[in-house]
Amino acid sequence: LEDDETRVQNICFVGAGYVGGPTAAVVAYQNPNIQVSVVDKNSERIESWKSRHLPIHEPGLEDVVRIARDGIASRTHSSGSDERSMSQRSPNLIFSTDVEKCISEADIVFIAVNTPTKEYGTGAGSATNLAALESAAVTIAQFARAGAVIVEKSTVPCGTARTIQDIFAVHRPNDKFEVLSNPEFLAEGSAIRDLLCPDRILIGSSRSPSGFAAAAKLQSIYSWIDKSKILTVNTWSAELAKVVANAMLAQRISSINTISAICDKTGAEIDQVAAAIGSDSRLGSKFLKAGIGFGGSCFKKDILALTYLANSLHLPEVADYWMAVLAVNDFQKTRFLDKIVSKLNGALYGKKITVLGYTFKQNTNDTRESPAIEVIQKLAEERPSEIAVFDPGCTALEIRHSIDAFVSPAQFQNLHTYDNVYDACSGSSAILILTPWEQFKSSKLKLDSQDINLTSPTVSSIDASIPDPALARSPVPTKPAYSPT
Ligand code: NAD
Numbered sequence: 001l002e003d004d005e006t007r008v009q010n011i012c013f014v015g016a017g018y019v020g021g022p023t024a025a026v027v028a029y030q031n032p033n034i035q036v037s038v039v040d041k042n043s044e045r046i047e048s049w050k051s052r053h054l055p056i057h058e059p060g061l062e063d064v065v066r067i068a069r070d071g072i073a074s075r076t077h078s079s080g081s082d083e084r085s086m087s088q089r090s091p092n093l094i095f096s097t098d099v100e101k102c103i104s105e106a107d108i109v110f111i112a113v114n115t116p117t118k119e120y121g122t123g124a125g126s127a128t129n130l131a132a133l134e135s136a137a138v139t140i141a142q143f144a145r146a147g148a149v150i151v152e153k154s155t156v157p158c159g160t161a162r163t164i165q166d167i168f169a170v171h172r173p174n175d176k177f178e179v180l181s182n183p184e185f186l187a188e189g190s191a192i193r194d195l196l197c198p199d200r201i202l203i204g205s206s207r208s209p210s211g212f213a214a215a216a217k218l219q220s221i222y223s224w225i226d227k228s229k230i231l232t233v234n235t236w237s238a239e240l241a242k243v244v245a246n247a248m249l250a251q252r253i254s255s256i257n258t259i260s261a262i263c264d265k266t267g268a269e270i271d272q273v274a275a276a277i278g279s280d281s282r283l284g285s286k287f288l289k290a291g292i293g294f295g296g297s298c299f300k301k302d303i304l305a306l307t308y309l310a311n312s313l314h315l316p317e318v319a320d321y322w323m324a325v326l327a328v329n330d331f332q333k334t335r336f337l338d339k340i341v342s343k344l345n346g347a348l349y350g351k352k353i354t355v356l357g358y359t360f361k362q363n364t365n366d367t368r369e370s371p372a373i374e375v376i377q378k379l380a381e382e383r384p385s386e387i388a389v390f391d392p393g394c395t396a397l398e399i400r401h402s403i404d405a406f407v408s409p410a411q412f413q414n415l416h417t418y419d420n421v422y423d424a425c426s427g428s429s430a431i432l433i434l435t436p437w438e439q440f441k442s443s444k445l446k447l448d449s450q451d452i453n454l455t456s457p458t459v460s461s462i463d464a465s466i467p468d469p470a471l472a473r474s475p476v477p478t479k480p481a482y483s484p485t
Contacts, residue, residue, distance in 0.1 A: 006213075006216050006217050006220045007107075007220075008034055008107045008108055008217060008220055008221055009033075009034060009035065009107060010034065010035045010036075010037075010105050010106045010107050010108075011024075011027065011034055011035070011036045011037070011106055011107065011108045011109075011110070011221065012036075012037045012038075012039060012102045012103050012105070012106035012108075012109045012110070013036070013037070013038045013039070013109075013110045013112050013153070014039055014040075014099070014103070014109065014110065014111050014112060014113060014136045014139070014140065015038075015039075015040060015110075015111065015112035015113035015114070015132075015136070015153075015154070016038045016039070016040035016042070016045050016046060016049055016055075016095060016112075017040075017045075017056075017112065017113075017114060018056055018188055018191070018364075018366060019112045019153060019154070019184050019186065020038055020040070020110070020112030020113075020153070021038060021049060021054075021055070021056055021061075021095075022056065022058055022061055022064075022186065022191045022192060022195060023110070023112065023153065023184060023186070023195060024036050024037075024038040024093065024110075025061065025064045025065045025068055025069075025093060026064055026192065026195040026196060027221055028068035028069075028092050028093035029064045029067055029068045029093075030196075030223060030224045031092075031221055031223060032089060032090070032092055033092075034092060034221065035092050035094075035105075036068070036092060036093045036094075037093075037094050037095075037096055037102035037105070037106070038093070038094070038095050038096070039095075039096050039097065039098065039099045039102045039103070040095075040097065041097070041099065043097045046095045046096060046097050049065075049095035050069075050095050056364075056365065056366075057363070057364055057365035057393050058188070058189070058191045058192055058363070058364065059189075059190070059192060059193075059363055060192035060193065061191070061192055064192060065093070067089065068091065068092055068093035069091055069093040069094070069095070070091055071088055071089045071090050071091040072088070072089055099139060099143075100139070100142075100143045103139065103140055103143040103144055104143045104144065104145060105145075106144070106145070106148055107145075107148060107149065107217070108148065108149045108151060108217065108218060108221070109140050109144055109148055109149070109150050109151065110151045110153045110182075111133060111136050111137065111140070111150070111151065111152055111153055111154055111164075112153040112154055112184075113132040113133055113136050113154055114132050114154070114297075115128050115129065115130060115132065115133055115154045115155055115156055115301075116128070116129050116297070116301060117129065117300075117301045117304050117305070126304040126305070126307075126308055127157075127305070127308050128156065128157050128301070128305045128308075130156070130157075130160065130163070133152075133154055133156065133160070133164075134163065134167065137150075137163075137164045137167045137168070138167055138171065141167050141168045141170075141171035141172050141177075142171055144172075144177070146172075146175040146176075146177075147175070147176065147177070148177065149177075149178050149180060149214045149217055149218060150164060150168070150177055150178065150179045150180070151179075151180045151181075151182045151218060152164070152179065152180065152181045152182065152183070152239070153182060153183070153184055155183055155184075155242050155243060155246070155298065155302060156181075156239055157239065157243070157305055157308075157309060158236050158239045158240040158243070158309060159236065159239070160239060161179040161180075161181055161204075161235045161236075161239065164179045165177075165179050176210065178205065178206070178210055178211055178213075178214035179235070180203060180204060180205050180211075180214055180215060180218055180235070180238075181202075181203070181204035181205075181235050181238035181239045181242075182201070182202065182203050182204070182218060182238070183202055183238060183239070183241070183242030184242075185198060185199065185200070185202075185242070185245065186198075188296070188360075188361060188363075188364040188366050189361050189362055189363035189364045190363065196224070198225065198229065199229070200229050200230070200231050201219075201222050201225055201229060201230045201231070202231050202233065202238050202241060202242070203215050203218055203219060203230065203231070203232045203233070203238065204232075204233050204234055204235040204236070204237055204238025204239060205232065205234070205235060206234070206235060207234055211235075215232055219232075242302075243302045243305055243306050243309075244306065246298050246299050246302040246303075247299075247302055247303050247306050247322060247325070249287055249294075249299065250294050250299040250300075250302075250303055250325055250329070251322075251325045252287040252288070253287060253291075253293065253294045253299075253329070254293070254294075254324075254325040254326075254328035254329055254332075256270070256274060256287075256288050256289070256290050257290055257291070257293060257328055257329070257331075257332045258328055259273060259274075259290070260290035260332075261331075261332075261335060264335075270290045271290075274288040274289065274290065291332075292332055292333055292336045292371045292375065292434060293328075293329040293330075293332040293333055293371055294329060294371070295360035295361075295368075295369045295370045295371040295372075295373075296360040296361065296366065296368060296369055296370070297360075297366070297368040297369055300326060300329075300369060303322050303323075303325055303326055304326075306322050307319045307322045307323050310322065333371060333374050333375060333378065334378075336375065337375065337378045337379070337382075340353070340379075340430060340432065341382065343430070344429055344430060347382070348379065348382035348383065348384040348429075349382065349383050349384065349385075350384070350385050351384050351385055351428075351429035351430070352384060352385050352386040352387075352388060352427050352428045352429055353379055353384045353386070353387050353388070353428060353429060353430050353432065354387075354388040354389075354390070354424050354425050354428040354430070354431045354432065355372055355375065355376060355379075355387065355388065355389045355390070355432050355434055356390055356391070356421065356424070356425075356431060356432065356433045356434065356435070356437075356440055357372060357391055357433055357434040357435025357436070357437060357440065358370060358372045358389055358390075358391035358394060358399050358402070358403075358434070358435070359372075359391055359393045359394060359435055360372075360435070361435060361436075362393075362435050362436050362437040362438065363393070363437075364393060365393045365394055365398070367394065367398075367399070367402045370434075370435075371434060372389075372434045372435065373402075373403070373406050375432070375434060376389065376403065376406070376407060376415070377406055377407055380407050380411065380412040380415065383412075384414070384429075385414060386414045386415075386416060387412070387414065387415045387416070388416050388417075388418060388423075388424040388425070388428065389403065389415070389416070389417045389418065389424065390417070390418045390419075390420070390421050390424035390425075391435065391437075392421075392437050392439055393437070395419060396417040396418050396419045397417075399417040400417045403415065403417070421439075
């Protein structure tokens with residue numbers, strides 16, 4: 001290919017969420033000569049991306065955004081005492097609600113909008129709701145420059161590229177567009193590291209000269225990634241591989257959780273069993289930590305989508321297999337609650353229970369489908385005197401706003417959220433660590449100190465996610481607790 005055919009000068013990401021924002025920031029950071037825009041119809045989110053208070057908490061994100069969005073001074077030459085010049089890196093990342101303008105200027109348009117589950121239902125699985133994606137595709141079709149490359153970044157059901165092609169055929173019958181699949185494998189909490197050093201970049205295209213040319217153009221923006229890590233496949237393989245990767249990670253969690261249930265009844269210890277299994281190089285040690293099960297906006301939705309696909313292809317045995325992964329995930333939470341009740345002598349009534357960790361995993365402020373939500377709902381049914389919730393990644397007010405959608409003050413009054421871990425734990429009969437934030441495990445909280453005034457029965461920290469039931473004494477800003485009035 002000639003240079004001109006692959007040269008990319010302008011990229012637009014549609015969707016400024018947990019994927020679109022960080023991915024755009026890293027692409028801009030790594031390609032100072034490419035202008036990158038991120039658009040969203042949610043103006044509040046865009047304003048937040050423009051400000052010093054980013055809407056997403058991710059280690060390293062602020063630095064990357066600051067460099068690409070604001071430009072920074074950097075030393076260009078230094079030898080001994082000869083520091084010759086400082087140069088200003090020009091900003092090349094903007095966040096905007098001017099969707100039409102940004103799309104119309106782009107050589108590559110990424111679709112990074114949400115693709116949630118249509119409806120949670122039965123053993124049939126649930127289709128993916130593609131309304132946001134289709135609406136974004138219509139807007140892109142209306143405003144994209146002829147020949148722009150369209151890229152699915154969102155996780156989508158196998159075959160979605162055809163839907164996008166159909167939308168373009170209706171709105172731009174005389175222009176040719178290639179639609180590629182380039183699913184994102186970042187994990188929240190380590191998004192920037194994952195984007196800088198991914199295990200692989202997957203690019204799916206049609207097996208045609210124009211498909212290959214578009215894939216080469218897309219590949220050129222991943223300038224910092226070793227070519228051996230770039231896998232080019234057909235479009236349908238790329239779409240399916242993303243959903244299956246999530247389903248298999250979730251399956252591994254459910255697999256080890258089923259074994260933890262057996263351990264509880266036999267005297268075997270799950271961490272010892274997991275270590276023994278994980279030392280087999282064919283299996284590896286990752287994703288073998290038993291806990292209360294997976295949460296977040298992706299695993300469950302992608303298994304439901306896979307199950308739906310299997311059913312629509314008349315493969316009920318395949319669908320049943322994957323639905324079992326979800327059934328085990330629910331079972332694990334019920335077992336956890338049963339354990340708490342039995343440790344506290346059969347009843348929670350009149351006791352304060354503290355939940356540490358409300359986000360669905362550590363190092364993120366994302367609370368979507370967090371296991372803590374279900375645990376708190378189940379706790380509320382047991383009528384404790386108080387449920388206290390603290391998370392290092394969210395303010396008391398943010399937790400309150402989230403939890404009100406699931407447990408309203410009318411259903412259970414004594415749910416309080418805190419900005420201080422010690423206040424949250426004070427007087428508790430049980431402290432449940434539901435998210436393995438580093439500060440909960442790096443050093444022990446002095447449970448018998450005056451910081452925490454324990455009531456009987458003796459507190460047992462019932463740890464859902466980490467082997468050592470320890471709490472950290474890291475400095476947490478003291479703010480007043482937020483309670484429903
Ligand atoms: P998100 O909800 O955080 O962000 C999506 C954004 O798209 C929202 O801000 C929304 O306002 C915006 N949007 C929706 N329709 C739009 C339109 N027509 N025009 C402009 N903006 C629009 O979602 P997310 O977590 O970033 O996930 C995005 C996709 O990436 C999903 O398909 C998800 O499955 C996939 N994914 C997510 C993760 C993750 O860890 N969150 C990882 C890999 C892949």
